Amino acid sequence: MATTRRPSRSRTLFPAPPPVQEAPVIHGDLAVLEHWLKHYWDKLQLSQAELNVLALTQDRQEYMRWTGKRLNTMALGCYCYIPVPALSARQRASAPADVLLHRHLIFIEPAMQAKSIEVTIAHELIHLADRVQGNPRRHRHHGYDSIAIDEAAITGYPVEDLRALLHEESLSRERVRRARRPIRYVYQCPGCGKQYPRTRRYSQAVSCSSCDKVYNPRYCLALVSTNGTDTAQSST
Numbered sequence: 001m002a003t004t005r006r007p008s009r010s011r012t013l014f015p016a017p018p019p020v021q022e023a024p025v026i027h028g029d030l031a032v033l034e035h036w037l038k039h040y041w042d043k044l045q046l047s048q049a050e051l052n053v054l055a056l057t058q059d060r061q062e063y064m065r066w067t068g069k070r071l072n073t074m075a076l077g078c079y080c081y082i083p084v085p086a087l088s089a090r091q092r093a094s095a096p097a098d099v100l101l102h103r104h105l106i107f108i109e110p111a112m113q114a115k116s117i118e119v120t121i122a123h124e125l126i127h128l129a130d131r132v133q134g135n136p137r138r139h140r141h142h143g144y145d146s147i148a149i150d151e152a153a154i155t156g157y158p159v160e161d162l163r164a165l166l167h168e169e170s171l172s173r174e175r176v177r178r179a180r181r182p183i184r185y186v187y188q189c190p191g192c193g194k195q196y197p198r199t200r201r202y203s204q205a206v207s208c209s210s211c212d213k214v215y216n217p218r219y220c221l222a223l224v225s226t227n228g229t230d231t232a233q234s235s236t
């Protein structure tokens with residue numbers, strides 16, 4: 001549920017948020033999202049002006065296009081602030097009106113229990129409120145920091161319950177991820193016997209990091225099993 005900690009080091013993409021409409025852009029389970037959005041927007045005493053520049057989606061790919069950044073596959077929610085772009089006077093004159101506005105972008109993982117959807121919306125709106133107040137906080141420890149205290153206060157759920165919920169949802173997210181990218185290859189060190197499960201084959205020779213910190217052909221990993229390849233083909 002963190003905002004991106006550092007600028008993406010991979011490709012430099014430009015944010016492409018959706019056009020500003022009269023109402024916030026909401027893509028996903030509309031009735032539920034609108035309900036909790038309104039509930040916590042009012043509780044946090046956020047303004048109508050900020051609501052108009054909000055866009056929320058439950059689609060990971062869409063969120064990445066909007067923000068121009070990659071989204072951690074384990075993230076259950078994410079808030080991203082897009083500042084007004086630095087433009088020359090000439091560019092400003094010809095830019096569409098909504099390009100001259102800042103934007104709030106939120107992602108909410110759809111495959112979660114109802115209570116988790118609610119608290120994740122509350123959580124991301126706390127990040128948004130912090131930003132609006134000019135005091136964005138970073139997580140020191142998810143579920144244990146000042147943001148977690150605020151989340152408990154605003155939702156009325158005990159902080160221990162919120163921690164348990166976060167843990168449960170993280171495990172189920174991990175299971176989904178594993179099912180999509182099963183471990184197909186198991187490599188083993190000829191020295192210590194340590195196994196290295198992999199979703200893909202290594203593209204070059206790799207040696208055991210436990211036996212030698214630098215590449216050492218004596219401990220070159222050997223492919224010992226290719227589980228999953230056959231099951232994938234027969235699962236039609």
Ligand SMILES: [Zn+2]
Nearest residue numbers: 001002003139
């Ligand atoms: Zn967070």
Ligand SMILES: [Zn+2]
Nearest residue numbers: 189192208211
């Ligand atoms: Zn080894």
